[in-house]
Amino acid sequence: MRFVDEFRDPALARSLLEALERRVERPYTLMEICGGQTHTILKYGIDQLVPKQVRLIHGPGCPVCVTPIEMIDRAIAISGLPGVILTSFGDMLRVPGSHRDLLGARSAGADVRMMYSPLDAVRLAQELPDRQVVFFGVGFETTAPANAMAVEHARQLGLENFSLLCSHVLVPPAMQALLDSPSNVVEGFLAAGHVCTVMGTRQYQPLAERYRLPIVVTGFEPLDLLTGIYRAVCALNEGRFGVENAYPRSVSEEGNPRARALMERVFRVCDRAWRGIGVIPQSGLELRDEYAKFDATRRFEVDLPHSEEPNRCRAGDVLRGLLRPNACPEFGRGCSPDHPLGAPMVSSEGACAAYYRYGRTLKQSDT
Amino acid sequence: MCLGIPGRVTQIQDPESDLVMGKVSFGGVEREVCLSYTPEVKIGDYVLVHVGFAINVIDEQAAQEILADLTRLAELGGLDGELPTSPQSAEEP
Numbered sequence: 001m002r003f004v005d006e007f008r009d010p011a012l013a014r015s016l017l018e019a020l021e022r023r024v025e026r027p028y029t030l031m032e033i034c035g036g037q038t039h040t041i042l043k044y045g046i047d048q049l050v051p052k053q054v055r056l057i058h059g060p061g062c063p064v065c066v067t068p069i070e071m072i073d074r075a076i077a078i079s080g081l082p083g084v085i086l087t088s089f090g091d092m093l094r095v096p097g098s099h100r101d102l103l104g105a106r107s108a109g110a111d112v113r114m115m116y117s118p119l120d121a122v123r124l125a126q127e128l129p130d131r132q133v134v135f136f137g138v139g140f141e142t143t144a145p146a147n148a149m150a151v152e153h154a155r156q157l158g159l160e161n162f163s164l165l166c167s168h169v170l171v172p173p174a175m176q177a178l179l180d181s182p183s184n185v186v187e188g189f190l191a192a193g194h195v196c197t198v199m200g201t202r203q204y205q206p207l208a209e210r211y212r213l214p215i216v217v218t219g220f221e222p223l224d225l226l227t228g229i230y231r232a233v234c235a236l237n238e239g240r241f242g243v244e245n246a247y248p249r250s251v252s253e254e255g256n257p258r259a260r261a262l263m264e265r266v267f268r269v270c271d272r273a274w275r276g277i278g279v280i281p282q283s284g285l286e287l288r289d290e291y292a293k294f295d296a297t298r299r300f301e302v303d304l305p306h307s308e309e310p311n312r313c314r315a316g317d318v319l320r321g322l323l324r325p326n327a328c329p330e331f332g333r334g335c336s337p338d339h340p341l342g343a344p345m346v347s348s349e350g351a352c353a354a355y356y357r358y359g360r361t362l363k364q365s366d367t
Numbered sequence: 368m369c370l371g372i373p374g375r376v377t378q379i380q381d382p383e384s385d386l387v388m389g390k391v392s393f394g395g396v397e398r399e400v401c402l403s404y405t406p407e408v409k410i411g412d413y414v415l416v417h418v419g420f421a422i423n424v425i426d427e428q429a430a431q432e433i434l435a436d437l438t439r440l441a442e443l444g445g446l447d448g449e450l451p452t453s454p455q456s457a458e459e460p
Binding site: 001002003004006007009011012014015016019034035036061063089116117118119120139140142143145146149153156192193194195197198220223227246248249250252256258259262349 | 369370371373375385386393394401403404405406413415417418419420422423425426427429430432433434437438440441
């Protein structure tokens with residue numbers, strides 16, 4: 001496939017690794033933000049191929065993982081109301097709530113359906129006017145324009161039976177929270193290429209300047225990751241800070257202005273709790289009052305159970321890059337993709353799932 | 368979640384519509400995709416598709432330039448002065 005295969009070329013990857021080897025002067029700690037990048041790193045063994053001094057730690061960029069447990073409990077509660085069809089992306093259906101996940105709710109009789117796109121949920125609402133279709137929309141800035149369009153399209157169609165359960169999160173406030181933490185070890189970021197495709201590189205410049213560190217916008221194929229790592233190491237060697245774009249085929253300085261404009265029309269910024277991390281100010285999106293009738297939180301009143309996190313799960317430490325998934329006492333023992341304790345073991349982007357799937361035992365990587 | 372897959376646009380329906388839909392081929396498999404966020408797109412362009420939406424038109428020239436840089440690096444072998452590392456967007460807008 002074009003723009004995929006070329007960026008998996010083994011010969012070019014080898015020469016890039018050799019170049020990186022020559023550039024390494026000291027230990028470096030880099031964090032990739034996006035769970036998609038974490039999976040590329042583990043799948044292609046980039047963590048084991050880069051020089052030992054380059055330590056890659058994995059960021060909180062798994063929207064499914066950081067969706068608060070209260071929100072999952074709310075989705076489950078709404079799915080139990082008469083006439084409701086609860087829809088979401090596939091990953092979301094298996095994330096444990098306090099007592100069960102959405103697939104469990106489906107087994108118990110709720111109408112829970114997996115969607116490829118939020119527009120499919122709008123179409124379903126058109127086709128079934130007697131049912132209430134709720135789309136459980138999670139995601140970063142990459143996904144927010146899609147959910148904004150679904151809501152706006154439902155408004156244009158005059159639909160009374162479509163709503164969004166909105167749990168959107170924003171990347172820059174999370175990066176800032178990590179950098180402000182006393183336990184922070186991150187020296188440079190590989191920023192999430194598809195978030196930046198929408199938002200552009202510009203919004204990262206203040207962070208890079210304030211914390212005086214390199215932020216390299218990075219793509220998702222092996223050569224993209226290696227280029228991002230290489231450029232972050234060079235920037236650190238030269239004491240350079242600022243934003244660099246290692247994914248220019250997709251990312252521009254201003255991002256996608258149309259997508260950003262609709263996002264801003266439909267959503268407003270709000271404080272948001274991140275599962276395992278806590279509330280990060282101004283780090284989420286919620287529907288504006290003009291779109292209140294499409295807000296599932298306001299449309300459906302539900303009784304929520306007392307939220308309970310399994311206390312053996314250390315997802316919060318994993319999501320902040322403080323604990324390698326395979327160093328968790330439950331990894332592969334009490335917690336596996338078939339019987340997950342927490343979301344990072346469920347999601348196709350979760351760091352724990354990546355370590356499990358690609359066979360990283362503790363022996364192979366340090367803690 | 369932020370998965371984006373590149374594909375080639377094969378059909379654009381009513382570009383004046385509020386919701387511009389089209390077809391995108393992923394290595395021969397066609398899917399319906401919303402093209403409202405990429406008004407500049409033409410048939411044959413490659414777009415990056417996320418949850419049924421094209422979120423940009425892929426810059427083919429930028430892709431070729433990076434690959435050319437990497438190829439040059441591979442050919443030069445041990446030489447230094449390797450990849451351009453200038454901060455592309457660090458300058459003030």
